[in-house]
Amino acid sequence: MLNSLSGRFLILTTIFVMLAEILIFVPSIARFREDYLLAHLERAQIASLALLADDMLNPDLEKELLENAGVFNVVLRRDEVRQLMLSSPMPYPISATFDLRDATAMTLIRDALVRLVDADQEVIRVIGAPVRDAGLLIEVTMDAVPLRTAMIDYGARILVLSAVISVITALMLFLAVRVFLVKPIKRVVGHMLNYAEAPEDSRRIITPGAGIRELREAETALQSLETELTQALRQKERLAQLGGAVSKISHDLRNILTSAQLFVDRIEGSDDPLVKRLAPKLVGSITRAVHLCESTLAFGKAEEPGPTLSRVQLAETVSDVIEAERLAVDNYDLSFAEDIPAMLTLRADAEQLYRVLSNLVRNARQAIVASGQPGEIAVSAREDADAWWIEVADTGPGLPPKAREHLFVAFQGGSRKGGTGLGLAISHELIRGHGGTLTLLHSGPDGSTFSICLPKGDGAL
DSSP: OOOOOHHHHHHHHHHHHHHHHHHHHHHHHHHHHHHHHHHHHHHHHHHHHHHHOOOOOOOHHHHHHHHHTSSSEEEETTTOOOOEEEEEOOOSSSEEEEESSSSOOOHHHHHHHHHHOOOSEEEEEEEEOGGOOOOEEEEEEEHHHHHHHHHHHHHHHHHHHHHHHHHHHOOOOOOOOIIIIIIHHHHHHHHHHHHHHTTTTTGOOOOOSSHHHHHHHHHHHHHHHHHHHHHHHHHHHHHHHHHHHHHHHHHHHHHHHHHHHHHHHTTTTTTOOOHHHHHHHHHHHHHHHHHHHHHHHHTTTTTOOOOEEOOOOOEHHHHHHHHHHHHHHSSSEEEEEOOTTTTOOOEOOHHHHHHHHHHHHHHHHHHHHHSSSSSEEEEEEEEEESSEEEEEESSSOOOOOOHTTTTTSSOOOOOSSSSSSSSHHHHHHHHHTTTTTEEEEEEEEEEEEEEEEEEEOTTTO
């Protein structure tokens, strides 16, 4: 019970209702004391009427009147004359006087609390205004013990009633919480457990149906989360299947390219000048293709190695990339620019850096050709005390908004129709493996600019 939401709510409700009743009890007991004293004043006034009718009273009758009024003496002031109407011996001296005519609420509360605490046998004097204006004031002396006893009895009844009210209220609230809050929450929890058993099953996604606005908002958020998770799991499964297929294709393609590499080695011995000039480029391309197939196989096994760092002449790498792209351009009006310091040497994995630059330049070339407009691709580099900086800029149409939103996400960041978005995702991962960053500096109708930062510090690598 203590560990359940409804159980704790029941206990807290009972406690809070009891606290509220206690706050009500204090002024209630003060009011009861005031009414008790006023009632004795009224009875004493009625008893004094017998004396007004007959100046001489039998002592036995006077005693009986005082006992019925519950007082020892009655003093009535009429016409500015203070007159002792009824009297009897007092067992104790008067210990306190209370004037009810001008008493404030705080005074009544304080006197009531003092009387509850004080258990001594005392005689008190009470002053009040006579009812129906039957004089200027009436004054009685009375025993304080019966007053305290009546106050305790009244307080006990109030506390018992408060306890009963608090328990009934708490039970009603308990049932209301069980129906309107706990059951809907258990329904949501049940849906979550059911969904967790088979998150790929879209039939298990929760359907919002709570009548309470806050719970319905929670169910709506949970529905959105489960929908995204189901889609992600399905995509993950498709990617796993695709990865298996790619691994098989890469394995066979590697064998084919290895055979092609052997034939190209034979071609290098040709006397044809054009063949001699193009054969090294072809050998380099096939070597990179074989390495890419081997890397794909390693990635499919989740064993892709980190970068093998070495000193790389950036100008040579950029020249190889641009030379390969020039062959792909053919006669299209597209120019290339290189602004690489001749002696700039950086520390990186040569093959991985080539793949990154090739992806960026190829994407720029394809975007410009697809636009049908002439353009330019420029690769520049610089260095400072902390890092090497490489920029690839083009004058193409720029990246669409969806591509910018999912720029480095595989299968979502494609910038052209038919593209998969793998190139930028792979490039981003390769640069991150170097401890660097690949960022999009600018993209708009006037072109796009990508920046590569490779840190110099060994710790960053």
